[in-house]
Amino acid sequence: MSTDEWAPTACTLPTAERPLREAEFDGLFTTGDVERPDPTHLRVTLDPTPEVAARAAALAVRETACCSFFAFAVVAEAGQVRLDVSVTSEHVDVLDALQHRAGEAA
Numbered sequence: 813m814s815t816d817e818w819a820p821t822a823c824t825l826p827t828a829e830r831p832l833r834e835a836e837f838d839g840l841f842t843t844g845d846v847e848r849p850d851p852t853h854l855r856v857t858l859d860p861t862p863e864v865a866a867r868a869a870a871l872a873v874r875e876t877a878c879c880s881f882f883a884f885a886v887v888a889e890a891g892q893v894r895l896d897v898s899v900t901s902e903h904v905d906v907l908d909a910l911q912h913r914a915g916e917a918a
Contacts, residue, residue, distance in 0.1 A: 822903075825878035836871050837910070840864065840895065841917035848911060851904050854897040856914050865893045881906075 825833060844857030858864050865886055872884030872895070881903045885896040899907045 822881055823879045833871075833875070834913070836867075837913060838917045840868055840871065841914040844894075844918060846911060846914045846918060852899050852901055852907065854907050854911050854914070856895045856897070856918075858893045858895055860888075860891055860893045868893070868895050879906075 823830075840858055841856060843859050845855075846857075847855040849855060858868060865888055868884075868886045872882075872886060876882055876884065881900050883898040885898075887894050887896060897907065897910060
């Protein structure tokens with residue numbers, strides 16, 4: 813699924829930069845579990861390293877700058893690192909696509 817197919821009109825990231833951002837997400841989603849606690853919340857377990865946690869946090873900051881409907885939390889606990897992603901109910905389809913990407917990459 814390409815970025816053009818699921819990036820909502822609310823996204824202000826320039827179209828030319830979207831494949832690069834997509835690749836950054838794919839790079840994070842290479843290990844671990846993908847869970848969907850509820851329709852507006854996605855949880856992805858990441859490699860439990862400080863470097864991956866820092867990459868996830870930096871990506872989250874950049875992504876919320878262009879897609880304000882996203883809320884991210886990087887959580888480190890019990891020797892694990894996870895990325896929690898939440899959206900408003902109007903953007904569940906974007907979260908569906910992100911879940912699909914995470915599942916494919918893991």
